[in-house]
Amino acid sequence: xxxxxxxxxxxxxxxxxxxxxxxxxxxxxxxxxxxxxxxxxxxxxxxxxxxxxxxxxxxxxxxxxxxxxxxxxxxxxxxxxxxxxxxxxxxxxxxxxxxxxxxxxxxxxxxxxxxxxxxxxxxxxxxxxxxxxxxxxxxxxxxxxxxxxxxxxxxxxxxxxxxxxxxxxxxxxxxxxxxxxxxxxxxxxxxxxxxxxxxxxxxxxxxxxxxxxxxxxxxxxxxxxxxxxxxxxxxxxxxxxxxxxxxxxxxxxxxxxxxxxxxxxxxxxxxxxxxxxxxxxxxxxxxxxxxxxxxxxxxxxxxxxxxxxxxxxxxxxxxxxxxxxxxxxxxxxxxxxxxxxxxxxxxxxxxxxxxxxxxxxxxxxxxxxxxxxxxxxxxxxxxxxxxxxxxxxxxxxxxxxxxxxxxxxxxxxxxxxxxxxxxxxxxxxxxxxxxxxxxxxxxxxxxxxxxxxxxxxxxxxxxxxxxxxxxxxxxxxxxxxxxxxxxxxxxxxxxxxxxxxxxxxxxxxxxxxxxxxxxxxxxxxxxxxxxxxxxxxxxxxxxxxxxxxxxxxxx
Amino acid sequence: xxxxxxxxxxxxxxxxxxxxxxxxxxxxxxxxxxxxxxxxxxxxxxxxxxxxxxxxxxxxxxxxxxxxxxxxxxxxxxxxxxxxxxxxxxxxxxxxxxxxxxxxxxxxxxxxxxxxxxxx
Numbered sequence: 116x117x118x119x120x121x122x123x124x125x126x127x128x129x130x131x132x133x134x135x136x137x138x139x140x141x142x143x144x145x146x147x148x149x150x151x152x153x154x155x156x157x158x159x160x161x162x163x164x165x166x167x168x169x170x171x172x173x174x175x176x177x178x179x180x181x182x183x184x185x186x187x188x189x190x191x192x193x194x195x196x197x198x199x200x201x202x203x204x205x206x207x208x209x210x211x212x213x214x215x216x217x218x219x220x221x222x223x224x225x226x227x228x229x230x231x232x233x234x235x236x237x238x239x240x241x242x243x244x245x246x247x248x249x250x251x252x253x254x255x256x257x258x259x260x261x262x263x264x265x266x267x268x269x270x271x272x273x274x275x276x277x278x279x280x281x282x283x284x285x286x287x288x289x290x291x292x293x294x295x296x297x298x299x300x301x302x303x304x305x306x307x308x309x310x311x312x313x314x315x316x317x318x319x320x321x322x323x324x325x326x327x328x329x330x331x332x333x334x335x336x337x338x339x340x341x342x343x344x345x346x347x348x349x350x351x352x353x354x355x356x357x358x359x360x361x362x363x364x365x366x367x368x369x370x371x372x373x374x375x376x377x378x379x380x381x382x383x384x385x386x387x388x389x390x391x392x393x394x395x396x397x398x399x400x401x402x403x404x405x406x407x408x409x410x411x412x413x414x415x416x417x418x419x420x421x422x423x424x425x426x427x428x429x430x431x432x433x434x435x436x437x438x439x440x441x442x443x444x445x446x447x448x449x450x451x452x453x454x455x456x457x458x459x460x461x462x463x464x465x466x467x468x469x470x471x472x473x474x475x476x477x478x479x480x481x482x483x484x485x486x487x488x489x490x491x492x493x494x495x496x497x498x499x500x501x502x503x504x505x506x507x508x509x510x511x512x513x514x515x516x517x518x519x520x521x522x523x524x525x526x527x528x529x530x531x532x533x534x535x536x537x538x539x540x541x542x543x544x545x546x547x548x549x550x551x552x553x554x555x556x557x558x559x560x561x562x563x564x565x566x567x568x569x570x571x572x573x574x575x576x577x578x579x580x581x582x583x584x585x586x587x588x589x590x591x592x593x594x595x596x597x598x599x600x601x602x603x604x605x606x607x608x609x610x611x612x613x614x615x616x617x618x619x620x621x622x623x624x625x626x627x628x629x630x631x632x633x634x635x636x637x638x639x640x641x642x643x644x645x646x647x648x649x650x651x652x653x654x655x656x657x658x659x660x661x662x663x664x665x666x667x668x669x670x
Numbered sequence: 671x672x673x674x675x676x677x678x679x680x681x682x683x684x685x686x687x688x689x690x691x692x693x694x695x696x697x698x699x700x701x702x703x704x705x706x707x708x709x710x711x712x713x714x715x716x717x718x719x720x721x722x723x724x725x726x727x728x729x730x731x732x733x734x735x736x737x738x739x740x741x742x743x744x745x746x747x748x749x750x751x752x753x754x755x756x757x758x759x760x761x762x763x764x765x766x767x768x769x770x771x772x773x774x775x776x777x778x779x780x781x782x783x784x785x786x787x788x789x790x
Contacts, residue, residue, distance in 0.1 A: 245742055252749045259756050263763070271764035275695060275773055278757045282702045283690065285753070289709040289746055296739065297716035 119166075120175040120190045122159050123198055123236035126152055131229035146213050149225040153206045156232070160195070160202035167195040168612060170619060172629050174242075181635030182242075183306045189242040189630065192616040193447075197239040197370050200451060201363050204458055205232050207594040211462050212356035214587020215469070220265035220354075227264070231257035231360060238367050242630055244295070244302040244379075247371065248288050251336075255281050258364065261357040262349065273352040280345040284335040291328035298322045305630035307379045308623055316385045326380045326387060330395070333375070336368025338428050339395075340402040347409065350421035355465030358421075359458035365428050366450050373435055373443060377620040382438040396436035396525055400532045403429030407536035410543035416467065416476035419547055420460045423501050426540060427453035430533065434516040437523045443617035445515035448610060451602050452508040456500040459595040463494050466588060467551060478547050480554035491552035493592050498544040500599045503537050508603040513537065515610070675715055682708035695761040695771040699754065706750035713743045 130152040138145045166173065167190050175188040190198075209228065211217075218224040234254025241247050259281075263274040296302055298321040299310045311322065331342065338346040346365075350358045380387045406426025413419035431453060434446035468476045470484035484490065496507065503509035513533065520529040602609055619625075682704050689701025717736030725737035765771045 245745070249745060249749070252753070256752065256756060259760065263760060266763070266767075268764070268767040271760060271767055272770075274760045275757070275764045278753075278760055279690070279698055279702065279773060282750075282753055282757060283705070285749070286702070286705045286709050289713060292742075293709065293713045293716040293739075296713075296742075297718075302738075302742075 117173060117175070119159060119163060120173055120188050120240065121177075123156055123163070123202070123240065124188075124233055126156055126159070127229040127233035127236070131226040131233070134226040134229065135223060142219060145225045146218065149218075149229065150206070150209055150213065152229065153202070153209050153232070156236075157199075157202040157206050160199040163190050164195040164199040166190070167192050170615065172619075172626060174629050174633050176633065176635045179636040182630045182633065183301055183303050185635055186246050187242040187303070187630055188240045189626070190240060191626065192612075192619050193370070193374065194239045196447065196613075196616060197363075197366065198236055200366075200454060201232065201235050201239070203598065204363055204454060204595075205360065207591045207598075208356050208359045208458060208462070210594070211359065211588050211591035214585055214591065215356070215465065217265070217354050217356050217465075223260070224264055227257045227260040228360070230254075231261060233257075235363055235367060239370060242304050244292055244304055244307065244375075248285070248292060251288065251367075252285060254364070254367070255285070258357075258361065261360070262353050264354050264357060270352050270354075273348045277345055277349040280335070284332055287328060287335075288332040291325050291332055294321055294325035294328065298325060303630065304375070304379055305627040308381075308627055309631065311379060311384070311386070312381075319386050323386050327390065329375060329380075330372065330390065333368045333371040334398070337365050337372065337432060338368070338402070338425050339432055340398045340405060340429070343402060343405075343425050343428075346425055347418055347421040350424060350461070351415065351417035355461050355468075358417075358461040362424070362454045362457035362461070365424060366431075366454055369428065369431055369435065369446070369450060372432070373446070373620065376438070377443070378623050378626065381621075381623070391436045391438050392524060396433060396523070396529075399429050399432035399436050400525075400528060401429070402426070403433060403536050404532050405429070407539040407543070410540050411546075413543070413547075414478050416478060416547055416551065417461075417464050419478070419543060420457070420464055423460070423540065423544075424453075424457050426536060427457065427501065429536075430513070430516060433529060433533070434519055437520050439519060439522070440614070440617045440621055441515075441519035443620060444610065444614045445512065445519040447613045447616060448508075448515055448602075448606075449512035451609075452500060452512045452599065455595045455598045455602075456497050456509060459493070459497040459592050459599070460501060462588065462592050462595070463490060463497060466490055466592075467494075476551075478550045480550055480557065483555040487552055487555070489589070491548065493589075493596060494548055494552070496596050496599070497592075498548060500596075502540040502544050504541065506603065508599050508606065511603060511606045671719055671721070675711065675719060679708050679712050679715070682711070693772060693774045695765060695773055698773050699757055699761060702757065703750075703754055706746070706754070710743050710746055710750070713739050713746060715739075 130148060134145055134149065138148060170192070172189060172191040174182075175190070176182070177186045177188070179185075205228075212224065212228070218228075231254055234250050234252075234257055237250035238247055238254060241250060259274065259278050262277055263270050292302060295307065299307055299314075301307055301310060314322065335342045335345075350361060353361065376382070376387065376391075380390075382391055403426050406422050406424070406429050409422030410419050410426060413422055427449070431446050431449050434442045434449060436442070464476055467484065467490060468474060470486070470490075471481055473481060500507040500509040503513040517530060517533060520526055523529060686701045686703075686705035686708060689697040689704065692698060692701070717739035720733070720735040723733050723735045724731050725735050725740060727734060761771070
């Protein structure tokens with residue numbers, strides 16, 4: 116049994132504690148260790164990905180307890196893909212945070228960053244529904260800290276909204292898990308899949324409720340239409356590196372939907388009849404439309420980018436919602452593209468904000484900023500990827516989505532909204548870009564910078580923009596753009612890999628047998644023969660009372 | 671007993687949702703706490719309601735209560751406790767720095783102030 120699978124969780128956790136306890140007075144060492152741990156993590160993630168890329172799935176039993184009772188981590192193609200994506204993103208964003216000085220504008224940035232990465236990695240790797248909840252909480256609580264990093268009135272205010280919204284989401288998650296546990300008597304995903312498939316079709320009322328609640332919870336994370344309200348303000352207000360890291364957070368929701376609704380509630384089940392084509396697909400399309408309209412309507416660059424995140428999640432979920440092999444493949448490819456493009460855009464917004472005299476990113480013409488040509492070029496490239504114009508990967512992804520939805524019953528709606536919203540997004544982004552970078556040349560002198568004297572937040576973040584563009588942030592953004600170029604150039608091989616990933620997702624039998632049939636530590640024989648009158652009459656509830664499962668939760 | 675537990679979960683949830691919708695930080699925090707109590711009781715009940723039975727297997731026990739929900743509840747309590755502490759601190763920070771405890775949007779004065787920078 117390889118212990119490498121758990122290192123993406125253990126390494127950041129240790130490093131975060133080390134950061135807080137040992138390095139708290141050594142800002143430079145903090146940066147070195149934080150970056151070192153992220154780079155090591157990228158290596159490990161690449162190793163895990165390569166290990167899983169030939170189709171092998173690896174199981175890790177925590178404490179050596181066997182599956183339905185013990186908690187397992189599973190490294191298959193999908194989870195290692197997202198682990199690798201997170202690790203690459205985390206390294207580049209951390210470079211930016213260090214280079215731009217964001218990490219020194221508040222306390223414990225690096226520790227929170229490590230915890231955030233730990234939660235995301237755990238959510239991708241776990242094979243247990245309740246453990247997924249725990250990792251969601253880990254990543255959320257770290258994100259609360261990061262969200263209000265460096266303080267400021269506006270950030271605190273939006274932080275409260277963000278925390279309350281996610282607290283309600285967590286409560287809903289617990290209700291969903293409780294319902295599912297009451298119906299099936301297990302929370303291990305593979306065990307759930309097996310039990311739900313075996314359930315008689317006329318006893319599924321509670322389970323339907325659980326499935327829909329779960330979909331709603333993940334939709335909150337993925338910011339699908341009626342549940343997207345937390346996103347624009349939160350992303351626009353969060354510190355730039357944090358917003359860039361949050362690019363993967365919406366993907367956690369998408370990942371959870373893909374994982375749960377291929378494995379546990381597959382689309383051919385009677386429980387999920389109509390859930391995707393009647394509800395998820397229209398909701399995704401509306402999300403897409405709303406996001407791109409938001410792009411056009413925004414008067415601030417940061418909100419524009421935040422709305423484009425909503426739009427891209429809508430695009431992604433539209434591909435997921437058809438729930439075919441091609442749809443999932445397209446969604447995964449688009450997820451790679453949108454993660455890198457979103458992160459790059461948020462970082463570019465921050466550079467622009469830093470360089471403007473007014474210290475905001477309102478879409479009004481202002482004098483040219485230092486290093487404008489380079490920044491404008493980077494914005495152009497990232498915007499092309501985000502809006503899905505050729506030649507970058509957004510175009511490829513969109514093409515795959517259009518192709519994948521061809522057999523859907525709503526194909527005309529999908530095509531109309533995908534193409535129409537792309538046009539809207541192109542208009543929105545090009546208007547923003549030309550206002551920020553071109554119109555500025557037509558202005559001479561200093562316009563009135565409507566800078567409020569009492570705005571402590573802008574004051575706090577003010578520092579002298581040097582004439583030349585700093586190296587590390589540009590390297591970070593350049594790295595993200597290089598990733599975009601790489602997934603465009605290697606679109607063929609990547610697409611084949613993702614297609615194999617989708618195949619693996621729809622073929623659930625190996626996953627289930629790997630998780631459930633791998634023996635773990637033996638439990639004493641004498642305890643096995645009791646399942647007498649159990650208070651209630653649930654047939655599904657039989658042997659889940661082993662104390663073995665208890666000690667395994669990670670608090 | 672089932673009716674009592676079910677209705678108490680219902681009442682807690684209703685009260686929690688109502689308080690969350692009040693949109694001032696204090697009621698909202700109380701509301702989320704009530705909701706987390708509701709979900710804790712709910713989780714407890716997912717293992718079926720049994721009275722006076724041990725949660726551990728032993729050779730002489732005639733029946734037992736499901737211990738897994740208790741472990742889940744314990745985790746959920748720890749998490750919701752920590753989350754409540756976090757939200758209290760952030761809400762305090764927001765209140766002290768803006769002198770306003772609205773969760774949703776600013777009242778007129780602040781809204782006008784923020785219009786310049788196009789706040790939420």
